[in-house]
Amino acid sequence: MKRRVEQRGRFITLEGGEGVGKTTNLRLIGDILARRGYDVLVTREPGGTTLAEEIREVLLARRDERVTPLAEALLVFAARAQHVHTVIEPALAEGRWVLCDRFTDSTFAYQSGGRGLDVAIVEQLAAWVHGTRWPDMTLYLDAPAGTAMARIADRDHDRFEGEPKAFFDRVRAAYRERARSEARVVEIDASRPLADVSADVTAAVERFLAGVACSA
Ligand code: T5A
Numbered sequence: 001m002k003r004r005v006e007q008r009g010r011f012i013t014l015e016g017g018e019g020v021g022k023t024t025n026l027r028l029i030g031d032i033l034a035r036r037g038y039d040v041l042v043t044r045e046p047g048g049t050t051l052a053e054e055i056r057e058v059l060l061a062r063r064d065e066r067v068t069p070l071a072e073a074l075l076v077f078a079a080r081a082q083h084v085h086t087v088i089e090p091a092l093a094e095g096r097w098v099l100c101d102r103f104t105d106s107t108f109a110y111q112s113g114g115r116g117l118d119v120a121i122v123e124q125l126a127a128w129v130h131g132t133r134w135p136d137m138t139l140y141l142d143a144p145a146g147t148a149m150a151r152i153a154d155r156d157h158d159r160f161e162g163e164p165k166a167f168f169d170r171v172r173a174a175y176r177e178r179a180r181s182e183a184r185v186v187e188i189d190a191s192r193p194l195a196d197v198s199a200d201v202t203a204a205v206e207r208f209l210a211g212v213a214c215s216a
Contacts, residue, residue: 009093009097010092010097010212011088011098012029012135012136012137013099013102013103013105013135013137013139014026014139015106015139015141015175016143016190017109017171017175018149018160021190021194022101025139025198028201028202029201030099032205033097033205036209038097039097040097041091041099042099042100043098043099045079045083045101045102046076046079046083047079048100049082049083049086052079055076055079059075060159061158069115072115073122073125074125076111077129080103080104081129084129100135103138105182107122107126109175112174113172113173113177114167114170114174136184136208137186137204139185139201140178140186140188142175142187142190142191143190144172145168147191148190148191149165149168188204
């Protein structure tokens with residue numbers, strides 16, 4: 001059984017465009033936290049439950065029918081409602097740490113920034129679905145769309161990855177705007193070699209852990 005270092009669980013998210021290295025660095029953070037004795041739940045969005053993973057498949061499948069920005073946002077938040085209420089909140093209530101690949105910052109970036117959905121709609125849906133629950137820390141991995149997409153060029157592209165570069169430029173601009181306006185967001189230049197990015201991710205996590213230790 002894992003040693004409990006700290007009673008209150010913390011919620012950490014990884015954000016960024018396609019192929020910037022979220023999944024890779026999520027594993028690194030999970031290892032850092034596990035070595036410190038924290039009980040860590042690693043999860044992702046859209047997904048993290050059976051139903052939410054099914055919604056993910058619907059969202060990512062390429063299709064001829066145009067998906068409206070509102071329909072896309074509602075699907076994302078349907079998956080999130082299930083994930084938050086059946087996985088994230090119970091884990092945090094047990095004192096576990098939750099490490100999540102994407103969360104609502106993705107919706108601001110993709111559905112509002114990328115698709116042009118009114119930001120007020122995303123704010124309203126976020127308030128309905130998770131109220132005041134926001135990550136304690138978010139690491140935003142920033143890289144130009146071309147740089148990151150080149151890293152995943154050899155795999156089959158889903159519905160989002162098939163979008164033109166202009167879409168990902170808007171996604172990136174929306175992410176950078178959130179990184180500037182939300183104090184919990186730490187922006188890291190992910191266009192550099194993985195070792196440099198991971199060193200910055202490690203440093204940011206260590207700083208966060210030092211703050212947690214001080215507040216304990
Ligand atoms: N979505 C999601 C919305 O539209 N709204 C929402 O609210 C939410 C939650 C989900 C899709 O759903 C959309 C956005 C997405 O399009 P996803 O699978 O979570 O899709 O997201 P992706 O970004 O597509 O995930 P990827 O696996 O492609 O990207 P990662 O996780 O950022 O990248 P990773 O770690 O797998 O790395 C990709 C490759 O690059 C290498 C890795 O080794 C790997 O081979 N790499 C590097 N290479 C060189 N230098 C570095 N610094 C590197 N970092 C990683």
